[in-house]
Amino acid sequence: MSSFSTAKPLKKKFTERLKKDFKNHWQMYLLALPVIAYFFIFNYAPMFGIVMAFEKFQIKKGIFGSRFVGFENFHRFFISPFFWRLLRNTLLISIYGLLFSFPLPIIFALCLNEVRNRKFKKVVQTVSYLPYFISVVVVVSILFDFGKANGLITNIATFFGWDGGAVISSAKWFRTLYIGSNLWQHLGYNSIIFISALAAVDPTLYEAARIDGANRWQQTLHVTLPGIASTIIVLLILRLGQIMGVGYEKIILMYGPSTYETGDVIASYVYRTGILDADYSYSTAVNLFNSLVNMVVLFTANFISRKVNETSIW
Amino acid sequence: MMKRSAGEKVFAVFNTIFLLLLCVVFFLPVWHVAMGSISDPLKVAASSGLYLKPLGKPTLGGYRLIMQNSTILRAYGNTLIYVVSSTLFGLVLTILAAYVMSTRGLLFGKTFALFVVFTMIFNGGLVPTFLVVNKLGLIDTRWALIIPGAVSAYNIIIMRTSFSEIPGEMLDAARIDGADEFKILTSIILPVSKAIIAVIVLFYAVQHWNAWFNAAIYLQKSRNLYPLQLTLREIVLQATENSIIADADGQDVMIFRPLIKYATIMISIIPMMIVYPFVQKYFVTGVMIGSVKG
Structure with missing residues (x-):
């Protein structure tokens, strides 16, 4: 690449380019300024604040004045009696969620794809998007209504032999209700991407398959699925990157002391320790641990996919 | 368009039924709340399960409140x-x-x-x-x-x-x-x-x-x-x-x-x-x- 002899002219060239660039585009940089300021304040300043995970942070002393404690906060988390429970709950909700909420939108899109009547297809699609526009607070409110003693879901469960009372306050039901209501809310919306991928499959491929004598099922297997495979893989990688990313918003609306055993996840613990208990350093350390695991999983999944499939998100 | 086989016709029927059922599932919770909101309050307090229609005489009392x-x-x-x-x-x-x-x-x-x-x-x-x-x-x-x-x-x-x-x-x-x-x-x-x-x-x-x-x-x-x-x-x-x-x-x-x-x-x-x-x-x-x- 570059050696000492070429470094100097390059550098000079760079300052010249810089001058020219600013002369030509200063207005552009002026327009970018508010955006830079915004992201700097609300996204990058908090990233810098992660330093407090390695401190015994006190709000009066600030980031610079607080005592540095190394990995003490992380250590406290790893030996905490909650560590394994939080890790288990986070992973189980995430993995069970993935098992259902990843394939079902694909199956839904495939079913819709088989519908010949355009109007019917349109109506089904529109109805399927409805839950997406409803707030989490409302979704959880309806869940409480259905899950109370005598609510719809409790009644159905009782019919099938359940005798534990209101399902909404039962630890055994937490994951089912959480994942089920997520599925209800996002199935239609998550299928959009697959529906558009299906529409992009080359129609001449179907024709060729038909000439070869393939029936609908064989066409689905050998034309449709390979046609949307790369979309599926990319989305799967992205989902894997969120394997520890069970959000707190819905969990903290849904859970309670009676459901902590299965419902408390790392994110909700970050919220409880950080916002409710004001244990800032500890909460930040727990959150950092969570984000790092996510990133490692994302990079690993992407790496494996690139090796095996030559499909990558980068 | 080519002719559809018997199997494909059966599939089309089941597919339609399946999608209709899904639509009901997507829509029902919202309908339940809507019906609950205009039901007779005394009956709501005493009832359970799903509201497919308003209980008792429909009222806008809840909204008025x-x-x-x-x-x-x-x-x-x-x-x-x-x-x-x-x-x-x-x-x-x-x-x-x-x-x-x-x-x-x-x-x-x-x-x-x-x-x-x-x-x-x-x-x-x-x-x-x-x-x-x-x-x-x-x-x-x-x-x-x-x-x-x-x-x-x-x-x-x-x-x-x-x-x-x-x-x-x-x-x-x-x-x-x-x-x-x-x-x-x-x-x-x-x-x-x-x-x-x-x-x-x-x-x-x-x-x-x-x-x-x-x-x-x-x-x-x-x-x-x-x-x-x-x-x-x-x-x-x-x-x-x-x-x-x-x-x-x-x-x-x-x-x-x-x-x-x-x-x-x-x-x-x-x-x-x-x-x-x-x-x-x-x-x-x-x-x-x-x-x-x-």
Whole structure:
């Protein structure tokens, strides 16, 4: 690449380019300024604040004045009696969620794809998007209504032999209700991407398959699925990157002391320790641990996919 | 069209039934709440399960009650303020960022794009963000619900993708005519980008209409600034409807109490239910643009 002899002219060239660039585009940089300021304040300043995970942070002393404690906060988390429970709950909700909420939108899109009547297809699609526009607070409110003693879901469960009372306050039901209501809310919306991928499959491929004598099922297997495979893989990688990313918003609306055993996840613990208990350093350390695991999983999944499939998100 | 085999016909029938059932499942919970909100309150209090039709004689008593309730009305007004201001603020910054990112030939163009995109991959987390907002003195002010979370990198990318499709010659011609960048943005780019602006406005507006979490952590002492979702949470999930409706009086309150949660849910979702069938195609467009570049 570059050696000492070429470094100097390059550098000079760079300052010249810089001058020219600013002369030509200063207005552009002026327009970018508010955006830079915004992201700097609300996204990058908090990233810098992660330093407090390695401190015994006190709000009066600030980031610079607080005592540095190394990995003490992380250590406290790893030996905490909650560590394994939080890790288990986070992973189980995430993995069970993935098992259902990843394939079902694909199956839904495939079913819709088989519908010949355009109007019917349109109506089904529109109805399927409805839950997406409803707030989490409302979704959880309806869940409480259905899950109370005598609510719809409790009644159905009782019919099938359940005798534990209101399902909404039962630890055994937490994951089912959480994942089920997520599925209800996002199935239609998550299928959009697959529906558009299906529409992009080359129609001449179907024709060729038909000439070869393939029936609908064989066409689905050998034309449709390979046609949307790369979309599926990319989305799967992205989902894997969120394997520890069970959000707190819905969990903290849904859970309670009676459901902590299965419902408390790392994110909700970050919220409880950080916002409710004001244990800032500890909460930040727990959150950092969570984000790092996510990133490692994302990079690993992407790496494996690139090796095996030559499909990558980068 | 070629002939369908018997097996394919059977499949088509089952497929239709399956999709119809799914539609029922998607729609039923909302219907249940709607029917609950106009049922006879005494029967609601004593009943269980699913409401397929109003119990007893339909009544609008629940709605009348919340329409007289200052807490709920104020929360509704607050939500409108937050949705409009935050969407506007976010839209302006999104347009600026997208314009800069779609311009070719900037020396720091790539750096800027990376600066924006990186916020999608990594963030400071709950507590550091909270402390920044705290440090800025936004806690217990309306600004805490308008500014933080107003700009999304995802939406910037969607808009950038759309801006990039505008022919460069159009812009270059204007530059030769001496138009400055701001003028080009407002008089050339924005007029031809109405569709994508609609998409982004909708993305932001729906997000802010449904948001509650920032309000829960940033509004600590100012209940009068609560958005509707947070008031709804108090009424339905924390069962504090007693304190919320204490300021209304009369017999109505006692009688219609069981309907309040259903009626409040309804007034929070009715605007969405009315608007979304018309705007869903914009959402689909947005998701598709996002998926290509995201």
